[in-house]
Structure formats: C-alpha cells, structure tokens
Amino acid sequence: MGEKKIGVFLCQCGGNISKTIDLDAVSQYVETREDVDVVKIHSNMCSGAGQKMIIEEAKEKGLNRIVIASCSPHFHEKTFKGTMEKAGLNPFVLELVNLREHCSWAHKDQPEIATEKAKDLVNAGVNKVREDYELAKKKIQMGNRVLVIGGGIAGIQAALDLADTGNQVYLVEKEPTIGGKMAILTKTFPTEDCSACIISPKMAAAQDHPNITLLTNSEIVRTVGHRLLFDITVEKKPRYIKPEIDMDQCLICEQCVQECPVSAPNKWEQGIMQRKAIYIPAALAIPFNYLIDDTVCLHFKDGSCNKCETVCPQQVIDFSQKPERIQFIVDSIIVATGYDSVEPSEKPMFGYDKFQNVVTGLEMERIVDHITENPPPRPVGKRIAFIQCVGSRDEQIGREYCSRVCCMYSVKLASLLKQAKPDKDIYIFYTDLRAFGKGFEEYYKRAQDLGIKFIRGKAAELYENHENKKVVLKAEDTLSRQIIESEFDLVVLAMGLKPNDSTEKIVNFLKLTKSSDGFLQEAHPKYKPVDTNIEGVFICGTAQGPKDIPDTVAQASAAAARVMVTLAQKEFDVDPQLAFVHTDICDGCQKCINACPKNAIVMKDGKAEVVEALCIGCGACIAACPVEALDFHNSTNLQMYRTVDGILEEKNPEENRLVIFADNTCTYRVADALGIRKMKYDIDARIIRVPSSARITTNLIVHAVKMGADAVVLGDCPAASSQFPWSREVAEKSIAAAAAILENEGIEGKRIYFEEFTAGDLVKFTTLVNGLGAQVKQFTRITEQQRKDI
Amino acid sequence: MAKKIKLDDKTQAFQKLVEDLCGQNTAKCDQCGTCSGGCPFVEDMDITPAELMRKVMLGQEDVLESETMWICATCNTCTVRCPRKLDVSKIAEALRQIRLRNEIDQLDIGKISREEIKELPQIALIAALRKLSS
Ligand SMILES: Cc1cc2nc3c(=O)[nH]c(=O)nc-3n(C[C@H](O)[C@H](O)[C@H](O)COP(=O)(O)OP(=O)(O)OC[C@H]3O[C@@H](n4cnc5c(N)ncnc54)[C@H](O)[C@@H]3O)c2cc1C
Ligand code: SF4
Ligand code: SF4
Ligand code: SF4
Ligand code: SF4
Numbered sequence: 006m007g008e009k010k011i012g013v014f015l016c017q018c019g020g021n022i023s024k025t026i027d028l029d030a031v032s033q034y035v036e037t038r039e040d041v042d043v044v045k046i047h048s049n050m051c052s053g054a055g056q057k058m059i060i061e062e063a064k065e066k067g068l069n070r071i072v073i074a075s076c077s078p079h080f081h082e083k084t085f086k087g088t089m090e091k092a093g094l095n096p097f098v099l100e101l102v103n104l105r106e107h108c109s110w111a112h113k114d115q116p117e118i119a120t121e122k123a124k125d126l127v128n129a130g131v132n133k134v135r136e137d138y139e140l141a142k143k144k145i146q147m148g149n150r151v152l153v154i155g156g157g158i159a160g161i162q163a164a165l166d167l168a169d170t171g172n173q174v175y176l177v178e179k180e181p182t183i184g185g186k187m188a189i190l191t192k193t194f195p196t197e198d199c200s201a202c203i204i205s206p207k208m209a210a211a212q213d214h215p216n217i218t219l220l221t222n223s224e225i226v227r228t229v230g231h232r233l234l235f236d237i238t239v240e241k242k243p244r245y246i247k248p249e250i251d252m253d254q255c256l257i258c259e260q261c262v263q264e265c266p267v268s269a270p271n272k273w274e275q276g277i278m279q280r281k282a283i284y285i286p287a288a289l290a291i292p293f294n295y296l297i298d299d300t301v302c303l304h305f306k307d308g309s310c311n312k313c314e315t316v317c318p319q320q321v322i323d324f325s326q327k328p329e330r331i332q333f334i335v336d337s338i339i340v341a342t343g344y345d346s347v348e349p350s351e352k353p354m355f356g357y358d359k360f361q362n363v364v365t366g367l368e369m370e371r372i373v374d375h376i377t378e379n380p381p382p383r384p385v386g387k388r389i390a391f392i393q394c395v396g397s398r399d400e401q402i403g404r405e406y407c408s409r410v411c412c413m414y415s416v417k418l419a420s421l422l423k424q425a426k427p428d429k430d431i432y433i434f435y436t437d438l439r440a441f442g443k444g445f446e447e448y449y450k451r452a453q454d455l456g457i458k459f460i461r462g463k464a465a466e467l468y469e470n471h472e473n474k475k476v477v478l479k480a481e482d483t484l485s486r487q488i489i490e491s492e493f494d495l496v497v498l499a500m501g502l503k504p505n506d507s508t509e510k511i512v513n514f515l516k517l518t519k520s521s522d523g524f525l526q527e528a529h530p531k532y533k534p535v536d537t538n539i540e541g542v543f544i545c546g547t548a549q550g551p552k553d554i555p556d557t558v559a560q561a562s563a564a565a566a567r568v569m570v571t572l573a574q575k576e577f578d579v580d581p582q583l584a585f586v587h588t589d590i591c592d593g594c595q596k597c598i599n600a601c602p603k604n605a606i607v608m609k610d611g612k613a614e615v616v617e618a619l620c621i622g623c624g625a626c627i628a629a630c631p632v633e634a635l636d637f638h639n640s641t642n643l644q645m646y647r648t649v650d651g652i653l654e655e656k657n658p659e660e661n662r663l664v665i666f667a668d669n670t671c672t673y674r675v676a677d678a679l680g681i682r683k684m685k686y687d688i689d690a691r692i693i694r695v696p697s698s699a700r701i702t703t704n705l706i707v708h709a710v711k712m713g714a715d716a717v718v719l720g721d722c723p724a725a726s727s728q729f730p731w732s733r734e735v736a737e738k739s740i741a742a743a744a745a746i747l748e749n750e751g752i753e754g755k756r757i758y759f760e761e762f763t764a765g766d767l768v769k770f771t772t773l774v775n776g777l778g779a780q781v782k783q784f785t786r787i788t789e790q791q792r793k794d795i
Numbered sequence: 796m797a798k799k800i801k802l803d804d805k806t807q808a809f810q811k812l813v814e815d816l817c818g819q820n821t822a823k824c825d826q827c828g829t830c831s832g833g834c835p836f837v838e839d840m841d842i843t844p845a846e847l848m849r850k851v852m853l854g855q856e857d858v859l860e861s862e863t864m865w866i867c868a869t870c871n872t873c874t875v876r877c878p879r880k881l882d883v884s885k886i887a888e889a890l891r892q893i894r895l896r897n898e899i900d901q902l903d904i905g906k907i908s909r910e911e912i913k914e915l916p917q918i919a920l921i922a923a924l925r926k927l928s929s
Contacts, residue, residue: 354833354876398825399878436827465832465876481828481837486846488837 009135012043012068013127014059016050016075018105025109027120031074034124038131042066050075056088063092070137072130074102074123077677078694095139097581097639102130103692106680112688122688125652129693132651136644140581145618147233149173149572150335154225154511157185158204158554159546159561160341161211166565168216172572175333176211177239179507181222182273182290184208185343187554189273189367191374194417194553195448201289208291220331221292224507228514229604233336233541233577234618243326244296255295255321257285261313262295269301275368277375277383283313283322297322337541337568338515340525341561342508344547346500347396347404354466355395355498362386362476362495363467366411369418369497376425386494387428390478391415392464393435397501406522408501409551412439415499416449419457431457432493434464434480442553460489467496502551515542516602518725524550535564538728543567582639582696583620584627588612590634600629602731623729624700628739633704640696645705652691653713658789661781663690663774664714666701670728672720674764679771686771687778689715697721697729698736698759706743706757711792715781716756717743718773723761733759750795753784806854813851816889821852823879830873830883836919840866844873844883851886864890865902868918 013035017023023046032044043062047055050073062068071094073085078101086096104123112119149172153164156178164176176183187193188208190200212219220239227238246255267282274280274287282302283295303310304324314322346367349357357363364372372383393415397408412435419431438459440449453459464480475492482489504523512519517537520526525544528536535543545564546557584605593611600606605619606626613635615626627635633642649664656662667673673694679686695701698721709717719740724730736759744754760773800806814821824845831843840863842850850858858864864887873883912920 394827394878400880401876401878436825462828462832463878465829465834479832481831481843481845483826483828483831483845486843488831488843 007069009040009070010042010066010068011038011040011070011072011131011134012045012059012062012066013041013072013074013131014050014055014062015044015046015127016055016073016104017046017048018075018109019049022075022104022109025113025116025119026104026123027116028123030120031123031127035127035131038128040070040135041131042068051081051084056084056091059088060092063094068092069094070098070100070134072100072102072127072134074104074127074130076105077103077107077673077680079674079677095141097140098134098137100130100134100137102126103677103694106677107692108680110680110683111676111685113683114685115688118688121655122691125655125691128654129648129651129691132647133644136641136647137639140638142581143579143617144576145234145579146576147336147572147574148334150333150337151175151568151572152177152235152237152333152335152338153341154338155185155341155343155546155548156180156183156211156219156221157341157343157546157557158187158207159343159548159557160185160339161204161207162558162561163339163341163545163565163568164211164217165207165214166562167568168211168214170565170569172216172568174214174217175237175239175335176217176219177223177225178219178221179224180286181244181294181296182286182292183211183219183221184287184289184291186367188287188289189275189370191370192417192421194413195442195444197417197421205289208289212291219292222296223331225511225514226330229619233571235335235338235541237333237335239331239333241329241331243299243328244294245299245323245326246295246297247321247323254319255317256319257293257295258318260316260318261322264312264316266310266312267301267303269298275365275371277368277371297324337571338543339561339564339568340508340511340515340517340537340542340544340548341546341564342505342511342548344502344551345505347503349395349498349500351402352395352399352498355392355464355496356467356469356476357498360467360469360476360496361474362469362493363498364495365498365500366414366418367500370414373418373421373425376422385422385426385429386475388430388491388493389419389422389432389495389497390464390476390493391419391431391433391497391499392478393433393438393499394463395498395500396503398436404501404503404522406551407439409439410553411499411501413442413445413448413553415497416440416452416457418497420448420452420455423452423455423457432460433457434460434462434478436461436463442555462489464496502547505548508548515539516730517542517544520550522550524548535560535567541571579617580622582637583617583622584615584624584635584637586613586615587634587636590632591630592632592634594631596631597626597629597635600626600735602729621729623697623732624695625697625729625731625735627700628702628735633702637696637700640700642702642705645695646708648693649705649709649714650712652693653709656713661689661715661778662713663687663716663718663777663781664709665690665692665718665720665774666695666698667692668697668721668732669694671722671764671766672760672762672770675720675762675766675770678764679767682767684767684771686774689778689781690774697732699729699732701736701739703739703742703746706739707746707795710743710747710752710756710787711795713792715784715787716777718757718777719759720762721759723763726763733761746795750791752787752791752795756781756784800853800855802853806856809854809856810851812893813886813889816892817882817885819881819886821848821881821886823881824848824852825879827878829876829878833872833876834867835870835872836866836868844887847890848881848883848886851890859890859894863887864894866919868916868921870918 089096164174223241226240229236265281268279270276271278271280299305440446462480462483476496518526543564545560591612698719831845867887
C-alpha cells in the first residue's frame with residue numbers, strides 16, 4: 006500500500022457528541038499523530054453530505070486508511086463500510102471509534118475528562134488503522150444436501166418436502182423403523198383418524214423417494230464443521246440380516262421367528278405384548294425387515310443358539326455383521342429428534358413400578374388399539390381413571406411446563422374406549438383441562454356427551470388393594486371440596502413429554518442451545534421459530550417443545566422451507582475476520598489443533614493451516630499458540646497491541662485506567678445500552694471491541710498492564726447463550742497465566758478477571774466498573790519500574 | 796343461601812398478614828388438590844388443606860374458625876408434593892400463630908382425659924399445642 010495516509014473524521018452527531026466533547030481539541034491532538042493527513046469535523050457523518058465529504062477527501066488526498074469517530078459501530082458499521090466502497094477503499098481499512106455511546110453520552114457531566122478520553126479512543130483508532138490491511142470476502146459454494154436427524158413425523162415431513170423440491174436428503178433414524186411416536190398411536194385427536202393409516206403412506210414415500218437416503222438403526226457419531234458445510238459420520242448398527250441382493254433376500258417366511266426360543270417385551274407395543282429375539286419392529290415398520298436384538302439373542306449371549314440361521318431357507322442370517330460407518334457432507338441440517346415420555350419413576354407416589362394396574366399414556370395407546378380383539382392382550386376392567394399432569398406442571402421435579410398434548414390424548418383414549426366398550430366407567434382427574442387447539446373444545450364436549458366424568462382435582466397418590474390388585478386413588482374433588490378415595494381397575498398416568506436423551510448428543514455435536522425447559526432453543530421465539538443459533542441448522546417438532554401432530558407437521562414444513570431459502574443462495578460469504586497462520590513463525594507444534602472446538606485447523610507441510618469454511622472466528626486457537634504464529638484477521642496481535650498502546654499512551658502516572666476487552670455480541674452492547682440511557686460509569690474505563698474473550702492472549706493482558714492499565718476485564722456472553730460457549734474457559738486460562746506473571750512482579754493478580762454479561766446487564770456493568778475503579782484505588786499504585794520489569 | 800364474598804382492602808390485608816407470617820405466595824396455588832388428596836388427616840378436618848389455601852388467598856378470615864390448622868400435624872406430605880412448591884403446612888402454622896397471638900388456645904390440656912391422651916397420636920397433640928409456634 007506504500008505510504009500510509011490516514012483520514013480522521015470526527016462527527017458532532019448533531020451535538021450529541023460535540024456538546025460534551027471538545028472536538029476541536031480532539032482534532033488538534035489527532036493532527037499531530039503520525040501518518041494522519043486529514044482531520045475533518047462534520048455535524049452528521051452518516052448523512053449523505055457527511056459521507057460525501059469522506060469520499061471526496063479520500064479521493065482528493067489519496068487517503069488509504071480512514072478513522073470515523075462517531076456512534077457505536079452497531080449503528081453505522083454497514084453504512085460506513087458502504088462509504089468506503091464508494092471511496093474505492095477496502096472496508097477493512099476502516100476504524101470506527103465510538104465517541105457517542107462510550108464517551109459523550111456516558112460521561113455527559115464530565116466534559117473535560119471526556120474530551121481527554123475521546124483523544125485516547127481516537128488515538129487507539131489511528132494506531133489500529135495504521136496496521137489495517139485489505140481483506141476480501143470469501144465465497145463458498147453450497148450444494149443441496151440436507152441431513153434430517155430423526156424419522157418421526159417431523160423428520161419424515163421435512164425430508165419429503167425437501168426431497169420433492171429436488172434436494173438430496175439423508176434421513177437418519179436411531180430405531181430400526183421410522184415413524185416415531187405417531188406410528189405407535191392408535192387414533193389421533195380430535196378427529197379420531199387412524200394414526201397408522203395416515204403415517205404409513207408417508208413412511209413408505211420416504212423409503213421409496215429417489216432423493217432420500219434412509220439410514221435406520223443409525224446414529225450420528227461425529228459432525229465436523231458448521232455454517233452450511235458439515236462433515237457427518239453415521240454409525241449403522243447391524244441388523245444381522247444380509248441386505249437385499251437380487252433373489253437371495255429374506256422372504257419374510259417367519260420360519261426364524263417360529264424357531265427362536267427367546268421372548269422379550271415388544272418395545273413398539275409398549276411392552277403389552279412379547280416378541281422374539283429376531284423380529285420385525287412393527288406391522289407398519291419401514292424398512293419392513295427382520296433384525297436380531299443382540300441384547301437378548303442367545304447366540305450373542307453365550308453362543309448357545311443359531312436356530313434361525315439353520316432354518317432360514319434363504320441363508321440371509323449373518324451373525325458376523327459389525328457396525329458400519331458412513332460418511333457424507335451436507336449443507337444444512339434439520340434436527341427432528343422428538344421427545345420421550347417422562348419416566349413414571351419421577352413420581353413414585355403413583356407406584357407405576359409396583360402396581361400392575363397402573364399404565365402410562367403411551368401404553369394405553371396400544372391397549373386401546375387392541376381393545377376390540379377377543380380377548381384383548383391387555384384387559385382394562387370396568388372402572389378406569391386417568392390422572393393428568395403427571396410429570397408436567399410440577400415444580401417438585403423441575404418440570405414447570407405444560408406438555409400440551411396429554412389433556413387431549415386422555416380425552417381421546419377415554420372416548421375411544423367408551424365408544425368401543427360403552428359399559429366402561431371412566432373418570433379424568435385434571436387440574437386444568439387444556440383444549441386450546443382447533444376442534445379440541447368440541448372434542449372435549451363430545452367426551453362429556455359420551456358420559457366420561459371429569460373431576461377437577463389432581464390425584465395425590467395411589468395404593469394397591471393387595472387382594473384384588475385394584476388401584477385405590479386418592480384425590481380431592483376441588484369443586485365439591487370432598488375427598489375421593491376409590492378403587493379403579495386401571496389407572497392411566499397422563500405422562501408429560503420431556504426432552505429426548507438422544508437429542509443431547511446432537512446438541513453437543515452441533516453446539517446447539519436449550520431453553521430452560523430443556524427442549525431445543527429456537528433462534529428467536531417469534532421471528533425465527535425453526536432457526537437455531539448455528540447457521541444452517543434448523544429444528545422442528547417436539548424436539549423444540551411439546552406439541553401435537555398438526556403443529557409438528559407445520560413446523561417441519563417450515564424448517565424445510567427455511568432450508569430451501571438458505572440453499573437457494575447457492576453460495577455464501579465467509580466473513581474474512583477469521584484465524585490465520587503466520588507460516589514463517591509456526592513451528593508445527595500442533596498445540597492449536599485440539600484447541601479449535603470446530604476442528605478447523607489442519608496440518609499442511611508441517612505447518613498449521615486454518616480451513617476458512619470451518620473457522621467460526623472465536624479466537625480460541627490464538628491463545629493456544631506458544632509462538633504467536635496463529636493470528637486473527639482484523640484483530641491481529643500487532644493491531645491489538647497498537648490499540649492498547651494508543652488507548653493508554655496519554656495516561657498520566659497518577660491516573661488509573663481500567664481496560665475492558667468487550668466481546669462484540671454482549672459486553673460491547675451493554676456499554677452501548679448504557680450510553681443510550683445516559684447511565685454513567687467510571688470514566689477511567691477504556692473499552693476495546695474484540696471478537697471474543699477467547700481471542701485475548703496472556704501476552705496481550707500483560708502488555709496492557711505494562712503500558713499502564715491498572716485493571717483488565719475480559720467480558721463475554723454467558724456460555725449458555727454464547728456463540729462461542731468455550732470462550733470463558735479459554736479466557737480464564739489466559740487470565741490465570743497473566744495473573745501469575747503479574748504476581749511475580751508484586752502486582753495483584755486480582756486486577757484481572759473475567760466477567761459474563763448479557764446485553765441487558767446494565768446495572769451489573771456499572772456496578773462492576775465502578776467497584777473496580779474504587780478497588781484499584783485501594784491497591785498500592787503500580788510503579789513505573791514494576792511496569793517496565795514485566 | 797350461597798355465601799357472598801366481597802374482595803376489598805380487608806381481605807387483602809388478611810392475605811398479606813398470613814403471607815408475611817409464612818413467607819408463601821398463596822396466589823400461586825393452582826387449586827389442584829394434591830395437598831388435600833395426600834393429607835393423612837384430611838378426614839378429620841372440616842375444610843381441606845386446598846380449601847384453606849383458597850380461603851387465605853381470598854382473605855377470608857373465617858378460615859380462623861376452622862379446625863383444619865389444628866388438625867394439621869405438620870407432617871409435610873403436602874409440602875413435598877405441591878406442584879407449585881408451596882409450603883402448605885407453613886400456612887397452617889401461620890394461621891395457628893394468628894390465633895395464638897390473640898391468646899386463643901385451641902386445646903386445654905387439662906380437659907383431656909388420660910384415656911384420650913393415651914389414644915391420641917403424639918404428633919396430633921404436639922400439633923394442637925402450638926407446635927413450632929412463637
Ligand atoms: C400418549 C400420547 C398420545 C398422543 N396422541 C396424539 C394425538 O392423538 N394427536 C396428536 O396430534 N398428537 C398426539 N401426541 C403427540 C405426538 O406423539 C407428537 O406430536 C408427535 O409424535 C411428534 O413427532 P416428532 O417427530 O416431533 O417426534 P417423535 O415421534 O418422538 O420422533 C422423533 C424420532 O427421532 C428419533 N431420534 C431421536 N433421537 C435421535 C438421534 N439422536 N438420532 C437419530 N434419530 C433420533 C426417534 O427415535 C424418533 O423416531 C401424543 C403423544 C403421546 C405421548
Ligand atoms: S440365534 Fe438368536 S435370534 Fe436366532 S433363533 Fe437363536 S435366539 Fe433367536
Ligand atoms: S396438557 Fe393437560 S395434562 Fe398435559 S400438562 Fe398440560 S394441563 Fe397437564
Ligand atoms: S398442592 Fe399446592 S397448588 Fe395444589 S392445591 Fe395444594 S397448595 Fe395449591
Ligand atoms: S402438613 Fe398438615 S395439611 Fe399438609 S399433609 Fe400434613 S397434616 Fe395435611
């Protein structure tokens with residue numbers, strides 16, 4: 006770039022800045038700084054006229070670096086980057102100095118000191134811009150490959166929508182059949198259409214679709230990458246049946262099943278029936294194929310059996326099959342891993358594990374499904390009670406939320422039973438009956454018409470009559486204020502829905518966040534209901550929160566549509582503000598490889614290399630590099646050091662400085678918000694915008710103290726809501742190392758610490774900064790000699 | 796004739812008095828009846844624990860005439876089960892305190908016969924005799 010020519014543009018912001026800060030004084034000061042060619046003041050730099058001035062000055066004077074001192078970059082960064090482009094300059098040789106939120110507004114009542122502070126801030130900007138260099142936006146090509154995790158109705162719907170629009174879909178289901186819970190249900194509320202009949206065609210369509218690769222009995226074991234480029238590894242568990250090859254396939258002749266001596270509870274039938282060790286999961290299973298349950302099969306237990314192998318006319322049994330790993334790349338992911346029923350053991354007062362006539366809602370689905378068989382596999386007796394809200398709306402077990410479907414499924418199961426067997430005497434014990442969906446209230450009314458009795462009171466406990474095994478239920482009828490203590494032949498616990506355990510792994514792989522109820526968190530509850538905090542990853546169905554089938558299907562189609570919108574861009578920009586390697590310094594020690602949570606660093610020719618499509622710009626690797634070979638574009642080590650120098654250069658020995666490295670997402674915004682509300686804090690604070698606290702190295706902290714900082718704070722978002730949840734851990738390591746170095750020189754290590762902020766933590770910020778300011782005054786002043794020695 | 800409830804400063808003040816004594820927010824109560832259904836002494840009470848909760852929330856001072864708070868043995872079955880994590884037995888305790896501070900004793904121990912004392916569960920006696928009360 007040859008000679009450095011810096012233009013500094015100071016904005017009055019219609020008085021918002023200039024009424025507090027003496028911009029002429031700032032201008033006179035900055036004119037003296039090295040490489041500064043032009044200093045101009047304008048009333049509104051963001052206005053057309055202001056921008057025009059910048060463009061003209063830049064062109065006329067041949068400026069090649071610009072500093073604009075105005076409002077927070079969160080307001081006009083985009084505007085001024087546009088100005089740069091119009092001036093024919095690269096947007097990365099621009100520095101924005103926040104004179105409004107972080108200075109004139111926050112320190113309205115101290116104009117003189119604020120002016121001095123403004124000089125420091127502008128000086129830091131000049132120092133930084135001097136080391137700026139051009140960066141180009143990178144473009145990455147996208148394909149149309151989508152991974153859908155979970156083959157319940159949510160996953161199936163999303164997969165079909167995507168496949169029908171020409172995308173390549175991998176549908177991964179951990180169970181041996183797709184269908185999820187919906188396939189288990191008997192009929193569905195409020196229309197009472199047969200669940201199997203409406204889901205079977207969709208299951209078959211998913212299997213037959215040319216654009217869908219169906220992987221059942223499979224789980225994700227590894228994902229690498231983020232943002233529209235994910236490298237996925239799936240492990241497919243063996244079925245121990247040879248895959249279909251020409252004519253040698255399984256004929257479903259059932260001879261193996263007849264021979265198999267092992268009997269185990271049929272999981273799909275919720276244990277109300279038995280199955281063999283070799284089995285087809287369900288009558289509507291997709292794929293409709295045998296598998297051997299190796300947890301119960303005698304061949305795997307002790308080698309004592311191979312009856313199925315012997316009897317099979319097609320010789321398709323293969324005990325030697327091993328788990329198989331499949332690897333592929335996708336551009337987008339939908340997480341549709343569904344829910345689990347809350348464990349009845351969470352509420353021991355209902356004796357589910359002890360009393361034989363207490364069942365869960367899902368068990369009742371299967372019981373009712375078979376109720377017209379003669380005899381039914383699980384008889385129900387005459388008097389039946391449903392208990393609502395078991396495992397939901399219960400702070401004792403930390404589940405405050407309403408599960409949203411159990412009221413209606415109990416109404417449904419009671420209605421179906423009553424219609425099939427009108428002699429049954431059925432009661433539903435509830436606290437509040439929630440019938441909020443379309444047609445729900447009418448359905449509830451019809452249940453009353455059928456003679457089902459609703460009792461307003463939650464059952465408190467159950468006990469068993471040992472003689473007849475009937476269950477005694479105790480509850481208050483809160484409407485008549487009387488206690489009910491009566492025997493029932495069967496008690497159904499309307500178990501709530503809870504986040505699925507196997508979703509947890511996916512959360513960890515993809516670094517998703519969860520809301521306080523434990524379900525997956527959407528990016529915004531109103532405007533981005535199926536997006537997540539990770540670009541390219543979407544959620545739908547009950548994995549996001551309890552909901553019924555219509556809501557699940559609607560959300561699944563929404564997630565598919567969001568994927569289509571994303572993939573329609575064909576290519577995406579990668580922010581060039583990422584990690585990079587100074588190959589001349591890197592000695593190939595590989596310490597950075599494990600430090601990168603996204604596996605974005607690879608070794609090439611004995612040197613580290615950052616894969617730009619994978620790097621998310623957290624900076625965690627930088628702290629790990631012992632020789633400062635790793636660096637960060639637009640926050641390089643040199644740029645950071647020079648910023649710190651600039652901000653502290655004019656400090657008098659008797660003054661104090663609190664240097665706050667503020668992450669751009671949370672901490673920096675707190676300071677912005679404080680300015681907007683004119684809330685003041687210690688004017689000694691100097692805030693430096695950084696991509697994340699993880700990027701701040703031990704050396705940089707120590708350098709700040711060397712140059713005059715009396716305290717250093719690293720602020721970042723709370724891990725739960727952070728885009729870089731690991732930042733704190735990395736930052737605290739750097740802080741500990743820096744503290745040790747300072748202690749060595751007799752300087753208090755307590756002067757440096759980490760703090761979490763959400764963007765709304767205004768009072769926390771002022772309390773902390775003011776407290777720190779006061780605390781620093783308590784410490785003995787760091788001597789010039791001490792600073793020199795570190 | 797159905798009783799009329801008038802909600803006014805007086806009812807609000809009574810609710811606050813009870814809440815101040817026990818530190819519970821009675822407006823949280825879902826009226827689910829879990830406390831009543833599980834209470835081992837509910838059959839001896841004239842109003843159920845949930846009804847007691849209701850009366851306090853609505854500031855009905857006639858709750859003080861009820862036997863329930865004296866029958867309550869502070870066994871805490873309700874407290875460990877309440878889905879809103881309300882400490883129901885503490886509310887009963889607060890009501891007892893209000894009575895006792897007005898120097899109204901529920902039980903004159905001298906008036907109980909030896910046979911009765913033998914028969915009564917000890918915890919019931921203790922409860923009736925200002926258990927935990929100040
Ligand atoms: C007793 C009961 C009755 C109900 N009755 C009705 C009704 O009548 N009408 C109605 O509208 N709703 C009803 N519901 C609600 C209904 O079940 C759900 O709305 C619906 O099934 C949600 O579908 P889903 O795809 O989100 O989740 P699921 O059906 O749970 O599907 C999730 C799938 O993902 C798979 N999976 C999970 N983790 C992984 C992983 N890590 N890798 C790969 N695969 C994974 C699971 O094995 C499962 O197949 C009822 C619920 C219950 C409990
Ligand atoms: S080998 Fe296993 S699956 Fe086959 S018949 Fe024996 S127990 Fe059943
Ligand atoms: S849907 Fe009904 S039963 Fe289920 S938690 Fe909500 S209120 Fe309770
Ligand atoms: S258990 Fe709790 S919420 Fe339910 S009625 Fe009793 S006090 Fe109210
Ligand atoms: S603490 Fe009192 S009200 Fe609660 S269950 Fe025990 S006796 Fe009943």
